[in-house]
Amino acid sequence: MFNPSPLDYTVDFTMNGHPRDMLKKDRQLSLVQDDRHDSGLDSMKEEEYDQFVQELKDIRLQPKETCAPLQSSPCQPAPAWKQQVTEDGDTFLHLAIIHEEKALSLEIIHQTGCDKAFLNFQNKLGQTPLHLAMITDQPEIAEALLKAGCNPEIRDFRGNTPLHITCEQGSLRGVGVLTQYSPQHHLSSLLHFRNYSGHTCLHLASVQGYLAIVECLLSLGVDVDAKEPCNGRTALHLAVDLQNEELVSLLLKHGADANKVTYQGYSPYQLTWGRNNSVIQEQLKPFTTLDLQMLPESEDEDSCESESEFTEDELLYDDCVIGGRFVPC
Template sequence: MFHALMQPQEENPQEQEMESPRDGLKKERLLDDRHDSGLDSMKDEDYELMVKELKEIRIQPQEEQPGPPQEPWKQQVTEDGDTFLHLAIIHEEKTLTLEVIRQVAGDLAFLNAQNNLQQTPLHLAVITKQPEITETLLKAGCDPELRDFQGNTPLHLACEQGCLAGVGVLTQYCQTQDLLSVLQSTNYNGHTCLHLASIHGYLAIVEHLVSLGADVNAQEPCNGRTALHLAVDLQNPELVSLLLRCGADVNKVTYQGYSAYQLTWGRENTTIQKQLGQLTMENLQMLPESEDEESNDTESEFTEDELLYDDCVIGGQRLAL
């Protein structure tokens, strides 16, 4: 079991006045990626007590006792839905985290518990960039397909962060069927892992995902853009070249009928236009006529002296024409 060992600590009163424990733990990166750590919603005295307990906790060998083991810490959940394991990962208590995972081996309900933001411990291990913890969680049976409140799996988050170590661990230790499912899935914005890596320009991750079976021609469900369309939108010639080498279909069109080449019109980068122009079918190179142009070419059905309606009623009386 876990026991808190009280140890005297020397504190500088002046330093304590200048920076409180709450300020010390608010790392900009962690809070930005965590979205809402739940720390701000706690009372000062509760927050300081929690920080004190985390700093003073030490791991003691578990004594075997008759009957089922008593593990009250497994039942404790914060108002933000965080379990003891969530908190240990958030505060990057590596030794404590590994010991918790060891002691709950086989308890998949606990390992896959989701907080109020639908984040599992695996999500948080990726967010805080702890690849060793990520690997241990996967080996312990954590589900890599669970989504957070934005529909992101842990691999979506790693691709969005551009974390090669995280992507490597997640793709290496995922079961094959789980990995293929994650590569095909979209978050609530309609983006696959490949879309996210492309949007942020992480070329190495894009190439790695395609090598693992990610569909390079996958379309966003909202408008049908592929990674190649996104590369044109972002004016990233290196990404365009990579996607073409990976087998991207230049003749794939969006749901509005636009090829990637047609999206190059009116943009400054002519290199991308030349790359795509040589490969795109001729009928997908010219921009389609706009609805405004079509409406201007069509004469009005009515003259200025003609009324569109002949049954106007004012004050209950039909208007005489």
């Protein structure tokens, strides 16, 4: 399908004349694409796709010599393949990653050299090639991108960094690549970044119950007590909501504060009331202060106590006035 010579790379996304459906690699693309949020194979109409394939067939990657010739300038314009952008904002590299053409993706990254602008180019969903490498679970491509100098802090249209995406998808390999090859100053920021919903990577991994990823993040120094913005729940609150005993144990082991309360004033222990899982309650009890073990009195109870002891029928009226005169009741 793709057999590049050392000096000349011909692009052919038609897979030697096979139908376009061959590119789907036996996946239910409509279902996957809802989760992937990339432009995907179905983002273009059939005739648009065929036209684009025809254009790509003529693009050739030239042998890489130095970084300098790859930089566009008035004297040295960018090569044609670097200027190709679809109406969805996808570059040649975006498309190669979406189509999971590993050899082609790696060669483009190699040829790109020092051009960070191309490596960090965002499509109309705000996705860089690194986002797409995480969405399509291609850690080898992610490693190559990071080694080439791409920026892992760039956010997509939902405020997700590539680390947010791979934590939510549960790719431990992806998390390993991002945390291993991201520069230290980037990594410390990534661990604390919140997406536009206010969730950290720890929140996303906890909600999905990915214990290995949670432990990896905790070992790297993520804030274990960070609160999500909707109700002010920490990962420990979320673990109780999910009734995940192992997650509760893991978070407590790494120093999660069992006395943190939500915006409504509830501790993780108080969220165990009314649930069938007594194991979690026993796990939390030694770490929770006595005042945060009992449920707070409800507002309804407080309001009832403040009401008069007389019912409406029992109240005595002595101030009825008719025509300016007091009338006994």
